[in-house]
Amino acid sequence: MIAARHAPILITTALFVALFVLGSVQYEGFGTVHVFLNLFTDNAYLAVTAIGMTFVILSGGIDLSVGSVIAFTGVLTAILIQSGWPPYVVFPLVLAIGWAFGAGMGCLIHCYKLQPFIVTLAGMFLMRGLAIVISERSVPIEHAAYDAINTMGIILPGRGFVGAQTLLLAIVLACAIILAHYRRFGTYVYAIGGDAESARLMAVPVANTTIRIYALSSFLAALAGIMFSFYTSSGYALAAVGLELDAIAAVVIGGTLLTGGSGYIVGTVVGVMLMGLVQTYISFNGSLNSWWTKIVIGVLVLAFVCVQRIQRPREDN
Amino acid sequence: MNGLRRMFAALKRHGALWPLTALGLIWLVILIANPGFFAFTVQDGRLFSGFIDILNRCAPVALIAIGMSLVIATGGIDLSVGAVMAIAGAVAANLIVGSDLPVILIVGIGLCAGLAAGLMNGTLIVGLGIQPIVATLILLVAGRGVAQLLNDGQIITFQNEAFAFIGVGILLGLPMPIWLVLFILAAMLFLTRGTALGMFIEAVGANASASRHAGIPVRSIKLAVYGIAGICAALAGLVATADIQGADANNVGLWIELDAILAVVIGGTSLMGGRYSLVLAVIGALIIQSLNTAIVLSGIPPKFNLVIKSVVIIGVLLLQSSVAQAQLASLRERLST
Numbered sequence: 001m002i003a004a005r006h007a008p009i010l011i012t013t014a015l016f017v018a019l020f021v022l023g024s025v026q027y028e029g030f031g032t033v034h035v036f037l038n039l040f041t042d043n044a045y046l047a048v049t050a051i052g053m054t055f056v057i058l059s060g061g062i063d064l065s066v067g068s069v070i071a072f073t074g075v076l077t078a079i080l081i082q083s084g085w086p087p088y089v090v091f092p093l094v095l096a097i098g099w100a101f102g103a104g105m106g107c108l109i110h111c112y113k114l115q116p117f118i119v120t121l122a123g124m125f126l127m128r129g130l131a132i133v134i135s136e137r138s139v140p141i142e143h144a145a146y147d148a149i150n151t152m153g154i155i156l157p158g159r160g161f162v163g164a165q166t167l168l169l170a171i172v173l174a175c176a177i178i179l180a181h182y183r184r185f186g187t188y189v190y191a192i193g194g195d196a197e198s199a200r201l202m203a204v205p206v207a208n209t210t211i212r213i214y215a216l217s218s219f220l221a222a223l224a225g226i227m228f229s230f231y232t233s234s235g236y237a238l239a240a241v242g243l244e245l246d247a248i249a250a251v252v253i254g255g256t257l258l259t260g261g262s263g264y265i266v267g268t269v270v271g272v273m274l275m276g277l278v279q280t281y282i283s284f285n286g287s288l289n290s291w292w293t294k295i296v297i298g299v300l301v302l303a304f305v306c307v308q309r310i311q312r313p314r315e316d317n
Numbered sequence: 318m319n320g321l322r323r324m325f326a327a328l329k330r331h332g333a334l335w336p337l338t339a340l341g342l343i344w345l346v347i348l349i350a351n352p353g354f355f356a357f358t359v360q361d362g363r364l365f366s367g368f369i370d371i372l373n374r375c376a377p378v379a380l381i382a383i384g385m386s387l388v389i390a391t392g393g394i395d396l397s398v399g400a401v402m403a404i405a406g407a408v409a410a411n412l413i414v415g416s417d418l419p420v421i422l423i424v425g426i427g428l429c430a431g432l433a434a435g436l437m438n439g440t441l442i443v444g445l446g447i448q449p450i451v452a453t454l455i456l457l458v459a460g461r462g463v464a465q466l467l468n469d470g471q472i473i474t475f476q477n478e479a480f481a482f483i484g485v486g487i488l489l490g491l492p493m494p495i496w497l498v499l500f501i502l503a504a505m506l507f508l509t510r511g512t513a514l515g516m517f518i519e520a521v522g523a524n525a526s527a528s529r530h531a532g533i534p535v536r537s538i539k540l541a542v543y544g545i546a547g548i549c550a551a552l553a554g555l556v557a558t559a560d561i562q563g564a565d566a567n568n569v570g571l572w573i574e575l576d577a578i579l580a581v582v583i584g585g586t587s588l589m590g591g592r593y594s595l596v597l598a599v600i601g602a603l604i605i606q607s608l609n610t611a612i613v614l615s616g617i618p619p620k621f622n623l624v625i626k627s628v629v630i631i632g633v634l635l636l637q638s639s640v641a642q643a644q645l646a647s648l649r650e651r652l653s654t
Contacts, residue, residue, distance in 0.1 A: 062450065108631070112638040115588055117394075117450060121575060122630040129623025136620055245458055258451050291465035298459025305447050305455070 008255025008307060009267040016274045019281060027284045033160035035280060043276040044165035045070070045224040045231060047269050049243065050250040051176045052220030054268045057251050058180075059213050060193040060260030061116035065105065066221040067243035068127035069098055071236065073225025075131045078139035078235025087145050091226055098222025099215050101127070106214035110207050120214075124244070131237035138236040141229060150230055165227055169269075172220065176265045189213060193260025249301050250275055257308055274300070332585040335636070336600050339583070343607045350614040364490040367610070375606035376494030377402075377553040381573060382580040382598040383498075383505055384549030387542040389581055392522040392590030393442065393449035395546045398577060400460025401434045402554030402570030407464040409555055410473040410564035413480055420479040428551045434460070435547020439540035457574070464566035474563035484559025494556050498599065501549065505595055515593075518542060522590025579626075580605055583633055 024031025040047075049066050056063045073094045080090045101123070108119045153163035180186035188209040191199040200206050229235050254271030256263025278296050282288045328334045347354050347367070354367035381398045388395045409427040412418055418426075434456060441452035486493040509515030520528040521535050529535045553573070558564050582588065583604050584597030608629065612622050635641045 108634075112635060112640045114634055114638060118578070118582065118588060118630075118634060121578070122627045122634065125575070125623050125627035125630065129621070129625075129627055132620045133624055245454065248454065249458060252451070258448060291462040291470065294462030295459045295466070298455050298462065301451075301458065302441075302455045305441075305451055306445060309445050309447065 005262060008304060009264060009270060011304075011307065012253055012255060012267065012270045012274055016270060016277060019274070019277050023277075023281050023284060030280075030284055033156060037156070037160045037162060037166065039273050039276040039280065040166040040169060041161070041163050042231075043272050044169040045227040046243065046246055046250065046276075047169050047272040048172050048224040048227060049221050050247040050254075050268045050272050051172060051265055052217035052224075053244075053247040054251050054254070054256055054263065054265055055176075055180070055189055055213050056116075056217045057248070057256050057258060058193045058260055058263055059189045059210070060196065061109070061210075061213065062120065062248070063102075063105075063214065063217045063221075064117060064120040064244045065101075065123035065127055066217065066224075066247055067240040068124045068131065069101065069218050069221035070225040070228055070240040070243060071238065072127040072131040072134075073098060073222045074229045074232075074235035074239055075134045075139060075237050076235070077226060077229050078141045079134055081141055081143050082139060087143065094226065095219060095222050098225070099219040102215040102218025102221075103211050105218070106211035109214065110210040116214075128237070135235070135237060138234050140234045142233075146230060146233055150233070165231065168223075168227065172223070173265065173269055180265050185209065185212065190261055193257075193262075195261075246275065246297075249297050252301050252304050253297075255304070258305070332594065333597060333600075336584055336597055336604060340600060340604050340607060343604065343611050346611045347607065347614055350611070350616070354614065359490070362490060363487050369491065369495070371603065371606050371610055372495050372498075373492045374609075375602045376492075376498050377557055377570070378573060378576045378580055378605060379498045379599045379602035380501055380549050380553040380556070381546075381577040382584075382602045383501055383595050384542075384546030385577045386581050386584075386586055386593045386595055386598040387505075387509070387518055388449070388546045389578075389586055389588060390518045390522045390590055390593035391539055391542050392525070393539065393542070394578070394588075395435075395438060395453045395543065395550075396450065396574050397434065397438060397453040397456035397460055398546065398550035398553075399570035399573045400457050400464070401431050401547055401550035402557060402573065403461050403464035403564075403566045404434060404467070405431045405551035405554035406558035406564040406569050407467040407473065407566055409480070409558055410475055411467055413475045413477050414473055420477065423480065424483070424555060427555050428548050431547040431549075431551020431554070432544050433547070435544040435550075436540065438547070439543030442543065443536045443539050461566055464564075468564055468566050472563050472565045476562065481559050481562055484556050484561075494560075497552065497556065501552065502595060502599055505545070509595070514538075514541075519590075519592055522592070524591075576602075576605055579630055582630070582637075585637070587637070 020031065020036070029035070049070065053063055053066060076094055076097070077090055080093070081087060105119050105123050108114055109116050149164045153161050153167075155161055180189065188199070188204050191202065191204050192206060192209060196206060228240065232239070250271035251263070251268050252258060252271070253274060254263070254267030254269070256267060275297055279293050282293050282296075325334065328337065344355075351367075357364060357366045357368075359365070385395060385398065405427040408430045409423050412423045412426060438449075438453050438456060441447045441455070442449050483493050483497065488496050509518065517528070517533050517538050520531070520533055521538050525535050550570075554570060557569050580601035581593075581598045582601070584594060584599075584601035586593045586598065605626075608626065609622065612625060613619060617625075
């Protein structure tokens with residue numbers, strides 16, 4: 001018997017397999033290791049962001065600032081590296097900035113009892129604005145380390161390539177699963193998402209945890225920003241616009257309840273992969289307008305939200 | 318002097334004191350930066366002034382903020398307004414290019430598209446019990462895709478003076494968008510304050526289950542506010558489309574949901590629901606547009622626009638929060654002793 005809480009992940013996985021088989025039957029060159037592994041390479045930064053978003057949504061919050069944090073990190077990284085700073089100084093610095101920014105938002109949300117979505121909305125404006133202030137134009141990155149890391153990887157049979165992006169995603173995923181399911185912090189996150197008031201009464205350190213949740217989300221978004229700067233070899237202030245919505249959609253498709261308290265990190269990654277596969281399928285098809293991607297993702301989110309509702313008896317509204 | 322004090326008290330009671338003070342301060346900055354900015358001149362039967370310009374530019378945000386106020390008053394939120402603008406614009410542009418329907422009918426069909434989108438949001442929220450932020454997120458993601466499909470991925474441009482009138486037309490010396498805002502504001506004020514609807518909306522936002530037990534049709538009211546928000550967004554979309562004589566599904570109304578929510582919040586409406594003011598929401602939209610103008614006029618490069626805006630939002634949010642107010646009060650006490 002399948003537990004009801006596992007159902008969304010299984011549905012997502014089944015959809016992924018079904019679409020992959022469908023694509024393989026329909027198009028030559030679709031059902032290959034190459035296409036499958038490229039899903040990870042092309043969506044690694046989104047997956048890392050979405051993993052951070054999963055923690056936020058599990059706690060019953062939302063983080064709209066992640067796309068801007070990616071853009072800000074990318075621009076700052078590009079500018080600093082181009083002005084001669086070594087990458088091993090720049091990366092910890094931008095990650096620390098991301099962490100501190102998230103902690104600040106968490107503080108505002110918890111200490112001043114402000115709604116997460118409006119605080120992170122302001123954060124989104126702020127980060128996007130700071131990125132534009134640093135540079136309105138796209139800044140190319142030319143550095144030996146970038147070339148080295150971008151070509152680094154393991155070559156598999158069937159033109160398969162596991163690059164640095166995929167490896168980093170695997171590390172982040174492993175750490176996030178440990179953090180969510182085998183550490184006290186994860187238990188606190190689920191408890192707050194289930195019922196913040198009960199959690200407080202059970203002596204869960206709500207303030208500390210809330211701040212750490214948003215700090216973690218922004219930290220991972222900053223990491224995704226670094227990954228994105230490798231992916232594009234540049235930093236651009238208007239990059240990753242609307243990425244927060246993709247990340248939220250991936251979390252929902254991955255089976256996490258938007259009200260918080262229930263869901264799995266690994267589901268989110270499957271959700272990202274399914275979204276990536278939809279995009280690949282549409283580009284293989286060629287005749288379909290690329291805007292179908294957005295519509296299909298919208299329909300998927302709708303379907304999964306409905307599934308969540310059927311699972312859980314409706315609360316009075 | 319007494320009358321002035323009474324006026325202040327009345328403004329404070331309605332929560333209008335802070336927004337109006339902010340607006341006054343921004344206008345003062347504009348005046349210092351450019352003393353002739355607000356001067357009125359009449360040319361070709363049309364009134365010209367920086368003031369009219371601000372009013373005209375803030376029209377789309379103001380229209381949406383009116384609908385958004387009602388949604389937020391019920392404790393909800395509508396993130397899909399920008400996408401609805403794109404859909405309404407695409408529908409209208411395609412009808413203008415591809416059919417011989419009279420303009421008034423095309424406008425009607427465009428508004429109906431907005432109504433349909435709003436009712437879809439409302440149905441998801443009321444019928445399926447989905448949280449508003451998620452339900453409207455779906456249309457935010459998919460809506461622009463729908464508009465792109467209608468436009469077949471192109472920017473549909475057209476030449477139609479009658480339709481363009483709602484975006485760039487001049488009526489009695491004033492641009493048409495200003496009249497539309499005034500008309501919608503008056504109509505909504507009558508609809509919600511002239512009847513019991515406004516009170517019902519606030520009751521639903523304050524306590525939905527108590528309202529239901531009191532016999533208020535909670536579900537119909539929620540459905541209605543999302544429908545109204547859809548119509549307002551569609552009208553804003555038609556104005557924006559008529560303004561550039563083209564439907565650009567990618568860019569029309571991009572990020573406008575944020576500006577509209579901001580306008581409502583600056584106007585003093587609580588995001589928790591339960592009370593609202595349409596007039597203050599429009600003033601909020603005016604503040605945002607004045608801020609944009611002030612930034613440009615004061616010589617600060619426009620790239621600082623977003624940073625300044627976000628700092629203002631955080632400031633307003635903090636001022637509204639009861640925790641910060643308590644902290645301020647205790648600080649004042651400590652300073653005075």
